[in-house]
Amino acid sequence: MSTGTGLTMASMSTYAILGCGSVGHVVADELVAEGKDLLIIDHDEGRVEALRDQDLDARQGEIQSEDVAAEIADRDVVLILSSDVEANVAAIRNIRERGDEKFIIARASDPVSGDELTDAGADVVINPSTVIADSALRALESGELEYRARQLTEVIDDTDNQMAIRIHRSPDPDSIASAAALKTIAESRDIDADIIYDGEIGHQENRAFVNLLGIELVAVEDTDGDDYDTIALVDHAKAGEPEEEAGADIIIDHYEHDHDHESTFTDIRPNVSSTSTVLTKYIQELDLTLDQAVATALLYGIRAETLDFKRDTTPADLTAAAYLYPFADHDTLEQVESPSMSAETLDVLAEAIRNREVEGSHLVSNAGFIRDRDALSQAAQHLLNLEGITTTAVFAIADDVIYLAARSKDIRMDIGKVLEDAFGDIADVAGHSTDASAEIPLGIFTGIEVSDDNRETLLELTEEAVKKKLFEAMGVESSNGNGS
Helix, strand or coil: CHHHHHHHHHHHHHEECCCCCHHHHHHHHHHCCCCEEEEECCCCCCHHHHHCCCCEEEEEECCCCCCHHHHHHCCCEEEECCCCHHHHHHHHHHHHHHHHHHCCECCCCCHHHHHHHHCCCCCCEECHHHHHHHHHHHHHHHHHHHHHHHHHHHHHCCCCCCCCEECCCCHHHHHHHHHHHHHHHHCCCCCCCEEEEEECCCCCCHHHHHHHHHCEEEHHHHHCCHHEEEEEEEECCCCCHHHHHHCCCCCCCCCCCCCCCCCCEEEEEECCCHHHHHHHHHHHHHHCCHHHHHHHHHHHHHHHHHHCCCCCCCCCHHHHHHHHHHCCCCCHHHHHHHHCCCHHHHHHHHHHHHHCCCCCCCCEEEEECCCCHHHHHHHHHCCCCCCCCCCEEEEEEEEEEEEEEEEECCCCCHHHHHHHHHHCCCCEEECCCCCEEEEEEEEHHHCCCCCCHHHHHHHHHHHHHHHHHHHHCCCCCCCCCCCC
16 A cells, blocks of 8 residues: 555656756656656746747746745745756745745756755755766766677687686685686687686685585696686786786786786776676676676675775675675575684684784784684684774784784774885785785794794794884884783
8 A cells, every 4th residue: 555655646746847948948858758747937938938839837937036936836846957056046945935845956057056055955956067977977988898898708709719717816705706707708608718716715704605606616736728728817916927917818807907918808997896896897788697606706706895885885886786686695695704613713713812912992913823824814803893993913823924914994094004014025915904914924024044943932023023013003002011
């Protein structure tokens, strides 16, 4: 019943247009085509006569007069569309002074006049020049995407044997999902493709992601480069190997690359937050039917890169996610996002809690010696939930390397820059403003040769030095004592 009532109310709405120049005329035509009850008032008598000749209910009047406000008292929606902003403001005030509960849409000429119309009581303000610019940009984006999609498929179609889709070392969900989407595009062109990775699939969520969705990945050591005559690098900038980029035919990423590249097809978009967003746009443009697993992977890739839409999210990311949502398996997504915690991860978290040092809202902790490096990122994320903590950094030693994972929810801090400032001259640093990591060669950092006999000594030296550098980069002083 409620739906029927809503439809009845909508169909009973009556409309008035005050000021019917070129903009008003277009709106009037649309409303009449939809069968709306429309009254038009304009100051130009000749224009009014022309509107009447089109069988429109048009009357002559000065829209800023109180008489006009009285004349439209029975109208539910009023569109004030003249090019005279002062007259528009006066018309709004006359309507509001009568106490009439109307929905008012008013035309502005610039942001300042928009504020005046809003202050006068307009519910919605439109600026025709902005609307036209937005429409032109959307048309440009659509045309550019169509052109890029055609270029991409031409490169894929030139494949004689097989395509290799390379993703960055120890890939994350965005990298894997993007590659799965490109493989879908290749298969739609009857081209076989392998998704090839280096390193290991770390982090429990990433392993759950691959296993639950059944995404087939091939380790680089199990491949023969001669088998592939088309090479694609997808979400690969984190690896940053110039020799790999030099031989690539396709590069698609959302990070800028540090090296010049001469690939046949390149689409690098730092203005979006995930490569999954870019590939989703291609899937849409090519009108491909998405496998549920790939749709789920792409949605998770976007959510992971944007911290569930809480970090650097753009309109393109949101529209891509909205497109994917109906096709995704949400039960599987829930399993991916909530994997069981391994015993070692629990041990690392316990050690990090025990050794934490807190300065203000910043927490730094040493988790000792570890085997599972990905346990550090989970510990850093869990510690961020402690009351009063906005930034965490957890480090540990494995294979003669200091591994560090950091997280921040402090909008004033760029944790990636903090790690770069603290260790950029001696470490490999990667990450975002809210999520970053570093790998520091142990011997270089301490100046002491690493051996089995001095590992505990190195751990003590490392703890003191790492904490000091981190707190300095964060802008606070370390007390070298355990916090609470």
